[in-house]
Amino acid sequence: MKIEDKTVVSIRYKMENSKGEILEDNLNGLPISYLHGEGSILPSLEAELAGLNQGEEKQIFLSKEKGYKDLDDEFYIKVIVDHIRFATAKEIEEGLNPQVADNYCGPEGCC
């Protein structure tokens, strides 16, 4: 199965910035999950992940020079795709991970 829109993707990754600082490394830990095609992760990374298969690994370099204008730095990311599945209707409607409700800090100024 390939990563495409409306799939739930579990990945492990190591991410470094242009200074070589490690922003996160869970290669030996538990994967993180996101809903593909919803713009929940960096759009440039989402574009690089599209089409990968379960079990595949990829070294990704993200930079403005590559046309990714959403970035404020350059990033090296090693990604391992652990699992891919189709999202449920509920996940598509409500999102995969916890959301701060739309009425968060609403008109009454109360969170």
Add this chain to the structure above:
Amino acid sequence: MKLYLIGGFLGSGKTTAILNASAELIRNGIKVGVITNDQGAALVDTRFLKNANIPVMEVTDGCFCCNYHKLDELMAMLKEKHHAEVIFAESVGSCTDMIATVVKPLQKFNKDIETVITVFVDANVLPTMLQGAPLFVDSVSYVYKKQIEEADVLVVNKMDSITEAELEKMKLLVERKYPNKMALFQNSLDELSIKKWMTALADFKIKSRDSLVIDYDIYGAAEAELAWLDLEIELVTGTHHAFEQGLALIKDLHEAINKEKLAVGHLKFFIDDGIRQEKISFTAGTQSFLSGNRNTFSTKVDILINARVQSAPEHLESLVLNRIQKAEKNNGYKVVQKRLSSFKPGYPKPVHRIPD
């Protein structure tokens, strides 16, 4: 009297745990009361607990921090009327800053109450929230981590849904991110798990607590810069292509906002003709892709619009309504406005806030 404050996002299993813990304490002859908290008027949790014959009271219209006096009043009532020795107070999902706005004021004004904070997290979600921040575009993980920071006891819940190997990795993750935090790995449906949690709370030695470092000006201002527009419309057409026309209108509205170069926090649409539903979201620099070629033939479609855009609310409202009016004229369909609200959110206004 003990107050067990329970925090954690929606779906982390707070209510079920409170229900089972209340039953456990009642079995041991301890008198219990529960206070629920939600933004909405209809409190599903309250009904759930009342059905179990546990005295329940509720704080509605905002979190405990903004309704401190109400919380205080309900605690006194549970103590007097029901002789409660232990009160569970379940806060609204996104509530943070409980130490400064609830715990410290209680210590100051209500000295006979001992408070312990438990924060619940779902074991299936925790790895993403703790390790995904560099990848995600929204800031939900910030609020999530702030909640965990405040916990005296962190309950990683729903352990029954993960494997032994995952449990070991989960323990390492929590230890790495929160080396000094008391963490319980719990299945709230399991009596033994609940007993362990209750023992941990009863034995918890209150040490000094640090209020969260939250800059309310920055925090509030970031939200307040955005105008909020919530609009529900019905598009009625004679062409049997209401869904496609609705999609075109959504694109049109997005273009209109882009043309004015207004910064978009998020722009979400939900379109539904009774057969086909689609959620379309645009955030800064990205958009979800419209999917599916499944054609439906309908004469009307409902569209929900949630826009968070950097603009004056009046300007955003007239921009959207004018564009809809223009589309009506050009395309010969009719748009009925069902619900509209536009405003700028206010700053959080806790009753008390005691920083360190």
